[in-house]
Amino acid sequence: MSLSIKQIAELAGVSRGTVDRAINGREGINPEIKAKILAIAAEAGYRTNRAGKMLGIRKKPFKIGIQMPAVGNDFFVDVQAGLGAAAVELADYGLELMIRTMKGYSVEKQIAQIRDLVAEGIHALAFVPIDHPDISSLLNELSEREIPVMTINTDITVGPRLGYIGNDYFHSGTIAAGLMGLIAGKRPLKTLILTGSTRILGHNQRIAGFEQTVKQNYPEIGILDVEENQDDDNKSYQLVKAALTRWPEMDALYLTAAGVAGACQALQDHAGERRITLICFDQTKSAAPFQKSGLITASIGQEPFQQGYLAIKLLFEYLLDGTKPPPRTLTRNEIFIREHLLQR
Numbered sequence: 001m002s003l004s005i006k007q008i009a010e011l012a013g014v015s016r017g018t019v020d021r022a023i024n025g026r027e028g029i030n031p032e033i034k035a036k037i038l039a040i041a042a043e044a045g046y047r048t049n050r051a052g053k054m055l056g057i058r059k060k061p062f063k064i065g066i067q068m069p070a071v072g073n074d075f076f077v078d079v080q081a082g083l084g085a086a087a088v089e090l091a092d093y094g095l096e097l098m099i100r101t102m103k104g105y106s107v108e109k110q111i112a113q114i115r116d117l118v119a120e121g122i123h124a125l126a127f128v129p130i131d132h133p134d135i136s137s138l139l140n141e142l143s144e145r146e147i148p149v150m151t152i153n154t155d156i157t158v159g160p161r162l163g164y165i166g167n168d169y170f171h172s173g174t175i176a177a178g179l180m181g182l183i184a185g186k187r188p189l190k191t192l193i194l195t196g197s198t199r200i201l202g203h204n205q206r207i208a209g210f211e212q213t214v215k216q217n218y219p220e221i222g223i224l225d226v227e228e229n230q231d232d233d234n235k236s237y238q239l240v241k242a243a244l245t246r247w248p249e250m251d252a253l254y255l256t257a258a259g260v261a262g263a264c265q266a267l268q269d270h271a272g273e274r275r276i277t278l279i280c281f282d283q284t285k286s287a288a289p290f291q292k293s294g295l296i297t298a299s300i301g302q303e304p305f306q307q308g309y310l311a312i313k314l315l316f317e318y319l320l321d322g323t324k325p326p327p328r329t330l331t332r333n334e335i336f337i338r339e340h341l342l343q344r
Contacts (some may be wrong), residue, residue, distance in 0.1 A: 001219030012037050020323045028326050061094025061100035062319050064312060065117035067110060067127035068153075073231050073258045074284045075304060079153065082308025090316055097312070100121060104230050105197045107132045114138060123319055124148045125319075126165075126311040129156040148318055150325075152311045153304075154202030162318060163325040165310050167302035169202040172333050173209020176254060176279045177300050179335070180210075180216035183277050189221045189252040192243050196231040206256040206281075208281035224250060232285070233262030240266035244274075253294040255280040283336055292341050303331035 005023070009016045014033060021029045022037040066083060070076035080099075087097050098120060100113035107130050117125065125142065129135050129151050142149055148162040155164040180189065193210070195203045207226060214221045224247050229236040232296030236259030243250055244266070253276055255263060260280045264287065267276050280287070280299050290296050314325040 008037060008040050011040050017324050059202070061096055062124070062316065063096045063120070063122045064099055064101040064315055064319075065114070065115050065120075065122035065125045065127075066097060066311075067101065067117065067125070068099075068101050068107060069110075069128055069231065070101040070234075072104075074286050075258055075282050076101075077285070078304035079308040082305040082310075083312055084308075086307070086309045086312035086316075090312070093316075095312075102149075105130050105199045105234070107134050107199075108339035110135065111138055111308035114142075118142070118145070118147065122147065124150070124315045126150040126152050126315060128153045129159075129201075130197075130199045131156050131204075132199060133158075135159065144241060148315065150311050150315055152307050154200055155328075157201060158271035163314065163327050164331060165307050165314070165325075165329045166331060167202065167333065168330050169205035169211040171303065172300055173211075173256070173282065174213040175300055175333055175335070176206070176281075177207075177210045177213035177218060177221070179279055179300075180252060180277065181214070181220055182253065183214050183297060184218065184220055184252075186220055189277060190224055190247065190249045191221055191254055192224045192240075192247070192250055193226040194229050194236060194253065194255045194259060194263060195226060196241060196259070197228055200257070203256045210254060212258075221252070227261070229257075229259040231258035233259050233265075235259065236262030237266045239263075241270055244270050252277040253273065253279075257281065258284075260284065261290065267295060288341060291336070291338055294338050299336045301332075301334035301336055303334070306331050 005016050005019045009019045014037065018029060018033065019037055022034040023041060068076055083097060098117055100117060102109045102113060110130055112136060114125065114127065127149060135156060136159040139149060139161060143160040151161050151164045151167055153166045193207060195207060197203060211223065227239050229239055240263045251274065253263060277297050278295065280298055281302065282299060283301055287296065289301060312327055317323040
């Protein structure tokens with residue numbers, strides 16, 4: 001008689017999640033433990049019924065809801081490409097993606113769009129959460145309704161969710177500070193920080209990582225202020241334009257999120273002979289000309305395609321047979337300079 005995953009876990013002295021990873025060939029498991037689990041499973045004649053389940057869902061396809069602040073933010077173009085690629089792979093099983101997008105970070109709008117998705121019968125949700133108590137309360141409600149949730153691109157401080165897929169934002173902030181410090185040498189740099197929103201946990205973590213690393217390792221870097229641009233290019237333009245007048249000594253700019261093209265346009269229009277060191281994140285179509293021209297000193301990528309792709313794959317596997325993903329699936333930090341784009 002075939003053993004259950006629970007029985008294999010007990011025999012191997014590991015969790016059921018570890019058995020899931022071993023049997024389904026997922027990463028994040030010690031090779032020796034994996035070999036032990038597979039040996040126990042093989043001896044017991046264990047085999048999943050995944051093939052049968054996948055045939056069954058064609059009669060009642062899964063609906064996965066997506067909610068993102070993607071309007072006016074071309075970072076999410078690659079996230080949506082990843083969502084689409086996963087949907088194409090799973091199209092034979094009738095998977096349906098139901099996508100809602102908004103501009104900016106309205107708690108009320110995010111809640112309304114998620115409630116619309118729930119009303120349309122989604123079986124699971126992947127979304128980019130605003131870090132707010134009302135969103136945490138909504139996660140509690142979804143948990144009670146047994147709708148699994150993956151947070152993507154940024155996480156939330158409190159609230160039940162199946163897992164998080166995205167960047168280690170604090171670490172990316174430390175990398176940004178390290179880049180700024182290497183560029184500065186021992187030369188003082190007066191830096192303005194532009195962030196998307198203090199309602200977004202990831203943006204706050206990028207500031208915290210930057211500030212901590214500057215304090216510990218690069219005291220020559222001074223921080224003039226932190227201002228919000230709501231991931232909006234027009235607002236970013238106005239903020240940088242005003243900053244250049246307000247702080248004649250400003251010679252560095254650190255952007256934690258979107259609005260990069262607007263900030264660059266302001267530098268190009270108003271900086272004159274002043275050379276501004278600019279560190280930002282992501283490779284977007286709107287920012288590419290400024291990186292090619294050298295106005296962007298360096299940017300740090302976070303694999304947005306993988307964020308979208310893995311969100312759908314992992315939620316599908318969970319809906320299919322209860323395979324739980326790791327609590328955190330982290331995408332890589334990648335440093336890009338002008339020469340990366342010039343090679344294309």
